[in-house]
Amino acid sequence: xxxxxxxxxVSKGLRQTATLTCTGNSNNVGNQxxxxxxxxxxxxxxxxxxxxxxxxxxxxxxxxxxxxxNTASLTITxxxxxxxxxxxxxxxxxxxxxxxxxxxxxxxxx
Amino acid sequence: EVQxxxxxxGLVQPGGSLRLSCAASGFTFSSYAMGWVRQAPGRGLEWxxxxxxxxxxxxxxxxxxxxxxxxxxxxxxxxxxxxxxxxAEDTAEYYCAKDSGTYDFWGQGTLVTVST
Numbered sequence: 459x460x461x462x463x464x465x466x467x468v469s470k471g472l473r474q475t476a477t478l479t480c481t482g483n484s485n486n487v488g489n490q491x492x493x494x495x496x497x498x499x500x501x502x503x504x505x506x507x508x509x510x511x512x513x514x515x516x517x518x519x520x521x522x523x524x525x526x527x528n529t530a531s532l533t534i535t536x537x538x539x540x541x542x543x544x545x546x547x548x549x550x551x552x553x554x555x556x557x558x559x560x561x562x563x564x565x566x567x568x
Numbered sequence: 569e570v571q572x573x574x575x576x577x578g579l580v581q582p583g584g585s586l587r588l589s590c591a592a593s594g595f596t597f598s599s600y601a602m603g604w605v606r607q608a609p610g611r612g613l614e615w616x617x618x619x620x621x622x623x624x625x626x627x628x629x630x631x632x633x634x635x636x637x638x639x640x641x642x643x644x645x646x647x648x649x650x651x652x653x654x655x656a657e658d659t660a661e662y663y664c665a666k667d668s669g670t671y672d673f674w675g676q677g678t679l680v681t682v683s684t
Contacts, residue, residue: 493670495613502663502677503605503613508670546613548671555627557603557615557671 462487462547464560471568474537480530480547480560492530492547494523497562503546507532534565542567570594570673572664577678584654584682590647590664590675598622598642601667604649606660607677614660617649618667632658654682 463481470476480492495503507513507523520535530549534541547560576588590602603618617638618627626638637650647664659682665671 495671497613502674503671504674505670505672508672514672544612548613548615556629557605557618559605559613559615562612 461558462492462549462560464545464547464563466561467564467566469566469568470537472537472539475533475535476537476541476565478532478534478545478547478563478565480532482528482530482549482551482558484528485553486549486551486558487525487530487547488528489552490550491525492523492549494521494530494532495546495548497544497546499543506545537567539567541565570666572666572673572675574662574664574675574678577662577680579681579683580654581684582655582682585650585652586654586680588649588651588662588664588678588680590649592645592647592664592666595666597640597645602640602647603665603667603671604638604647604662605665605671605674606658606662606680608657608660611660616662619647651680654680656682658682 491509493508494506496506497503511523523532544562546562551558571593573591601620604616606616619638623640635653639648661677663677664675666673
C-alpha cells in the first residue's frame with residue numbers, strides 16, 4: 459500500500475515561513491483532502507488540521523492548510539522553536555479502503 | 569476530556585502473540601470508528617487497522633492482514649488488537665486513535681518488541 463509523499467526535511471529560520479507538502483493521488487488527497495499531524499520526539503502525534511484547513515480548537519492560527527489537486531500543503535508562519543518537530547500528513551484512500559500516511563517531514567527551526 | 573490509554577505491550581518472541589487494549593473515556597465510544605497506528609523505532613507512522621463504531625466493519629493493512637484482528641467492546645469502552653504470528657518487523661510503538669473522519673485524538677502508545 460503506497461503512502462503519501464513528503465520531503466524528508468525542511469529547514470527555516472526563526473520567524474520565517476515554512477511550507478510543507480504532501481502528494482497523493484485522486485483516491486486519497488485529491489478526494490477528501492489530507493490531515494496534518496505534529497509529533498515531538500517521545501510524544502504521540504497531535505492533530506493540527508483536517509479536511510484541508512479545519513483546525514481543532516487550541517491550534518495556533520499561524521498554521522494553515524490547503525490543497526491543490528493531489529497535493530496538500532501546511533504553511534507555518536512566524537516560526538518558533540516549539541515548531542521544530544516531525545510533521546505527517548494522512549488521508550483515507552477510498553479505492554484501497556485504507557488509511558495512508560506520508561513518510562514525515564522533519565522541520566528544523568534555525 | 570477525551571482519553572485513550574493503551575496497554576498490553578511488551579517483549580515477545582517471534583511467532584508469539586499479544587493482545588493490546590485501549591481504554592477510552594470522555595466521548596461516546598460506540599459512535600466513533602477507532603484505529604491502530606504503529607511507529608517503528610526512528611521511523612514514520614504506519615496505519616495498522618480500523619474498525620467501525622458498531623464493530624461490523626474492519627480494515628487492515630496488507631502487512632498485518634491474516635495475523636492481526638481488531639475488535640471492540642462498546643460496553644467496556646475498549647478497543648483491542650489481537651496480534652498473532654508476530655515478526656521482528658512488528659516491533660513498534662502502537663497507538664490507538666479516535667476516528668471522527670480523521671484521527672483526532674491519540675493515546676500515549678504501548679511498545680511491542682518482537683525479539684529472541
